[in-house]
Amino acid sequence: MRLRNPFGRKPKEFPSHLWTQCPMCGEMLFNKQLERNNRVCQKCGHHFKLDAAGRIELLADPRSFSETEADMVSSDPLGFVDSKPYPERIAAAQAKSGHKDAVLTGDATISGIPIVLAVMDFEFMGGSMGSVVGEKLTRAAERAFAERKPLVIVSASGGARMQEGTIALMQLAKTVAALARLDEARIPFISVLTDPTTGGVLASFASLGDIVLAEPGALIGFSGARVTSETIGEKLPKGFQRAEFLLEHGFVDQVVPRPQLKERIAFFLNSFRIAGQDLRWSL
Amino acid sequence: MLDRIVGTRRAAEGNGHLAVEAGLVTDATQLAAGRPTAWQAVQTARNITRPHALEIIGRVFDRFQELHGDRAFRDDPAIVGGIAELAGRPVVIVAQQKGASTEENIQRNFGMPYPEGYRKAIRLYRLAEKFHLPLVTLVDTPGAYPGPEAEERGQAEAIASSIQLMTRLATPIVVVVLGEGGSGGALALGVGDVVLALENATYSVISPEGCAAILWRSASEAERAAAAMKLAGPDLLDTGVVDALIREPAGGAHTDHDATAAAIKTALVAQVERLARVPMADLLSLRYERFRAFGTIVEPSSGQAPAPPQPWWRRMLRNPMRGGES
Numbered sequence: 001m002r003l004r005n006p007f008g009r010k011p012k013e014f015p016s017h018l019w020t021q022c023p024m025c026g027e028m029l030f031n032k033q034l035e036r037n038n039r040v041c042q043k044c045g046h047h048f049k050l051d052a053a054g055r056i057e058l059l060a061d062p063r064s065f066s067e068t069e070a071d072m073v074s075s076d077p078l079g080f081v082d083s084k085p086y087p088e089r090i091a092a093a094q095a096k097s098g099h100k101d102a103v104l105t106g107d108a109t110i111s112g113i114p115i116v117l118a119v120m121d122f123e124f125m126g127g128s129m130g131s132v133v134g135e136k137l138t139r140a141a142e143r144a145f146a147e148r149k150p151l152v153i154v155s156a157s158g159g160a161r162m163q164e165g166t167i168a169l170m171q172l173a174k175t176v177a178a179l180a181r182l183d184e185a186r187i188p189f190i191s192v193l194t195d196p197t198t199g200g201v202l203a204s205f206a207s208l209g210d211i212v213l214a215e216p217g218a219l220i221g222f223s224g225a226r227v228t229s230e231t232i233g234e235k236l237p238k239g240f241q242r243a244e245f246l247l248e249h250g251f252v253d254q255v256v257p258r259p260q261l262k263e264r265i266a267f268f269l270n271s272f273r274i275a276g277q278d279l280r281w282s283l
Numbered sequence: 284m285l286d287r288i289v290g291t292r293r294a295a296e297g298n299g300h301l302a303v304e305a306g307l308v309t310d311a312t313q314l315a316a317g318r319p320t321a322w323q324a325v326q327t328a329r330n331i332t333r334p335h336a337l338e339i340i341g342r343v344f345d346r347f348q349e350l351h352g353d354r355a356f357r358d359d360p361a362i363v364g365g366i367a368e369l370a371g372r373p374v375v376i377v378a379q380q381k382g383a384s385t386e387e388n389i390q391r392n393f394g395m396p397y398p399e400g401y402r403k404a405i406r407l408y409r410l411a412e413k414f415h416l417p418l419v420t421l422v423d424t425p426g427a428y429p430g431p432e433a434e435e436r437g438q439a440e441a442i443a444s445s446i447q448l449m450t451r452l453a454t455p456i457v458v459v460v461l462g463e464g465g466s467g468g469a470l471a472l473g474v475g476d477v478v479l480a481l482e483n484a485t486y487s488v489i490s491p492e493g494c495a496a497i498l499w500r501s502a503s504e505a506e507r508a509a510a511a512m513k514l515a516g517p518d519l520l521d522t523g524v525v526d527a528l529i530r531e532p533a534g535g536a537h538t539d540h541d542a543t544a545a546a547i548k549t550a551l552v553a554q555v556e557r558l559a560r561v562p563m564a565d566l567l568s569l570r571y572e573r574f575r576a577f578g579t580i581v582e583p584s585s586g587q588a589p590a591p592p593q594p595w596w597r598r599m600l601r602n603p604m605r606g607g608e609s
């Protein structure tokens with residue numbers, strides 16, 4: 001829907017609880033319409049961030065998602081305090097997001113195929129991976145292994161959670177070890193990279209999908225663009241660390257627009273599921 | 284529970300005394316009083332005169348033959364590796380290499396590997412597995428190189444693949460953190476059956492400066508960030524990130540390279556000897572469990588974690604088809 005502004009109305013006539021301005025094309029978008037369009041700008045196709053609930057609605061068949069480990073919370077292993085104690089930051093993020101940490105995991109079907117689904121939520125402390133994210137993803141992989149179901153992880157994360165120190169770093173090894181077992185058992189793992197996927201999350205499970213898909217324009221990289229820019233002391237080229245940049249350099253299989261994401265995942269799972277079953281019965 | 288350092292069943296009072304005889308510290312209380320602060324450890328770990336990988340390799344191993352290149356792009360000087368003998372036993376070594384001078388540091392990229400460095404490491408890990416050679420890795424890096432070429436060549440993918448391969452590599456792995464254990468770039472060499480660290484080494488999820496810049500919005504708060512992240516040796520023992528510390532000479536490793544290397548050699552010989560006797564399937568499941576155990580979570584409703592129907596390692600032990608057997 002395109003809105004013209006023929007009478008020179010000021011932006012305040014677009015109150016933010018009703019309207020959102022597209023950062024790419026500047027179009028004023030009616031919030032309800034934007035939600036209906038899975039938070040993709042109707043005019044230019046810009047992909048807004050999607051929270052965990054919106055992501056599940058997008059990918060899982062209606063009412064098929066049943067959450068596991070919903071009440072798992074982190075303790076504060078280091079007694080970490082910066083400008084605020086870590087437990088206060090968690091409490092604030094829980095109040096804001098309505099869930100306990102930065103990932104939701106559970107069982108679902110996707111176009112009728114039973115899968116284990118994990119979706120990260122950037123709104124929860126930047127989607128950072130600490131003990132809870134690491135444990136939930138590891139259990140998701142272990143459940144996928146035990147029940148011989150494909151695993152789909154949708155990432156949205158700034159990386160490891162600094163407030164859990166080296167314990168957070170160890171989650172990289174923990175999740176990746178569980179995925180190694182999945183790999184050896186030839187159970188498919190599809191990794192979907194969304195805006196943003198950086199740092200320790202990209203340097204662990206998110207890079208290791210049998211298929212790696214990315215959403216258009218998503219920021220995807222190892223180092224924060226600011227760090228990279230400071231390292232070389234110059235501005236970075238346009239499009240650096242975007243999904244299309246990774247596609248060009250060979251680190252994602254496809255850049256898939258959000259409206260096509262579900263059917264694309266289902267296509268790969270269907271292809272793999274048949275091969276996997278043949279293999280399973282022949283053993 | 285098996286003691287990870289001495290390999291025997293852990294006695295009620297712990298097996299610390301056995302480890303002490305081998306020059307290892309397995310409990311922070313064994314360290315001298317007045318131990319350095321986190322920030323002092325950061326400074327010591329970064330000291331440019333601290334012994335770096337090739338110096339340690341030259342003193343600990345015999346007949347080191349360096350192997351070069353990732354077979355795809357180039358040879359990364361920030362990662363060195365090769366084959367050498369440890370007390371007569373051939374092993375594969377992979378290490379991060381810093382320089383002892385500014386000039387050498389520029390050549391070694393300050394010990395910050397590129398993706399091709401990690402891919403060289405991966406190649407050497409496979410070599411170790413293929414020819415049944417124990418793997419020794421030496422960690423000493425501020426972090427993986429964050430520049431644009433590294434991004435173009437897939438820094439994250441290289442690190443992820445390296446970590447994953449180490450979790451399932453069918454050969455004993457001993458990791459020694461020599462100086463700085465800088466985040467994912469360090470962990471790419473850091474997954475092992477035993478993880479040791481020099482007394483003043485550090486291991487952190489992000490550099491103190493980086494943490495301070497993000498959480499305190501000022502790099503000058505690095506000292507506070509270092510303390511908060513608990514990145515120094517005694518903290519790493521407490522959290523189980525390292526299994527034991529190797530004592531440094533009084534004043535730090537930089538004051539006596541020979542003594543430091545001798546202590547590392549004693550520890551390595553004992554660990555490689557012990558691990559070489561563990562059946563491969565057990566080794567792999569113990570390695571899995573070592574890293575599986577990290578995390579501090581609370582589940583109010585369930586009380587305890589619902590275990591998967593059958594643990595991984597049991598399946599692994601029963602089904603050699605899946606790669607548990609060597």
Ligand SMILES: [Zn+2]
Nearest residue numbers: 022025041044
């Ligand atoms: Zn737009």
